[in-house]
Amino acid sequence: MAGELTPGAAPGAGDPTRLRISDAERHQVAELLREAAGEGRLDLDELDQRLEATYAARTYADLVPITLDLPSHPQHLRPAAPPTTAPATPRAVSADVVPGPERESHFAIMSGLSRKGLWVVPRHLTILALMGGAELDLRRAKFAADEVTITINAFMGGAQVIVGPHTRVRMEGTGIMGGYSGPSGLVEGHLDETSPVVRIKGVAIWGGVSVERKHL
Template sequence: MTDDAVPDLRASDTDRERVAEVLRDALAEGRLDMAEFEERLEATYQARTYGELAPITRDLPVSDVAAPPAVSLRKGPQPAGSWAGRIVGGEGTSTWAVAVMSGFQRKGRWTVPRRFTCFAFWGGGELDLREANFADGEVVISCVAIMGGMNIIVPPGVEVDVRGIGIMGGFDDGETGIPGDPGAPRVVVTGFAFWGGVGVERKLTREERKLAKLERKRVREEERRARLERRQARDEERRARRELHGGDLHGDREDRRGHLGH
C-alpha cells in the first residue's frame, strides 16, 4: 500500500486476492502461524477499502499489494466506492424514460437526477441503482404504470420510501422502513399504478456477490481443514494407545520370564 493511496477507495476482488496470496506465502515461509493466517485471511475477505487492507500486510515483506491510484480527498470527485463519492450533485444522466408496448432500462454507471419520471403503458422498465451515482442525498422516482410494470433495484444501505398508489395494481413497499447507512442517499418512490405494478428490491452488486462466494469458499476450506485436523488427532491418539498397550504387554512378558528363571 502506498502512502499516497486513498484509504476510503473501494478495494476490488483482485486486490483482496493479492493480499491473500501474500498471506499464503507468509504462512509457507513460517512468517505467520496458522492462527494468524486464518485471522488475517478473514479480515482480508471482509475488507471493503484499501484502508482496511493496508494493515493486514504492513509487517510482511511485500512490494506492491493492492495499491490504488493516488486521488485527493479534497479536490475533484470523491472515491466512487464510498457513499460520499456517489452523491455527486449536478444533473442526472437522464430525467425520464418511457415504454409504450416496449421497455426501458437504466443500469451500470449512471447518475440518478433529483427527480426521475418514468411511464409504462403495456410495457415495462427497470431502474438499477446499484452502481449509480446520485445528484442529491434524496432523489424521487415517479412511476406511472398502466397495464405495465416497473422494477427498481437498490443497493443495500440505501434508505427507501415508497409512497405510490395502486388501483387494481400495486406498489411494493417491502423495503420501506429499513434504515440506511450513514451518509447513504434516500430514494423516494412515488406515482400511480393501474392494472400494473411497481416493484422495489434490494440486491448486492456483482462484486459483493463474488465476495460472499469467496467467504463461503473460505468457510468450507476451514471446515475441511478442521475435520482433517480432528481425524489426524484421533489417529495420533489411537497410535499412542497401541504403543502404550504394546509396551505394557512386552513388559509383562519380561517380568514373567524373570520370575520363572528364579
C-alpha cells in the same frame, strides 16, 4: 354483421383498460386531484374540469389522461425545527452524490426501458410505463442529490427498481387495481447517515411497481 358482438362476449373483453371502474376508484382519483390543487399544481378551473371528467369516467382508460402529469402524493410540510442556540449538525455527504441533472423523463410505451451499471439518477426522475416495462438498477448508480424522487406511473405496465444495501427507500405510490411493493429481498439494509434516500411515487393502474434490495 359488422359491429355486432360475438355471442357470449362482453364489451371490452380481452382489454382490461375498457373494464368499468367503481365509485371508490373515482373517489381515489378525485382525492389525488384535490391534493394536487392544494399544492398549487392545478388551478381551480383545471381542478373543476378534471373532477368533472373523473366522475364522468366509465373505464380505466378514461382515468389515464386525468392523472398522467401528476405525482401521487403531495410533499407534506415538515414541522419547523424547535429553536436552538447550537447550530444544526450538517448531514454527512455520501460519496454516491455527484453533480447531475435536475430532472429527466423516460417512456416505456408498449416497449421496455432499462438503466443499469454506472449512471447518474437525477434529482427528479419520471417514468411512464404504458403497456410496457422498466427496470432501474441503482446498485452502481450515483445520485444528483442526497435525496432523489422517482415517479413511476404504470398503466397496464410495470417497473422493477433494484437497490443496494446502502440505499434508503421510501415508498409513496398509489395502486388502483395495481400495487407498489418493497423493498423486498433477502439482503438486509445497512443504512447510516450517509445513505442516499430514494423516494418512489406514482400511480399504478392495472400495473405494478416493485423494489428489491440485492447485493452490489
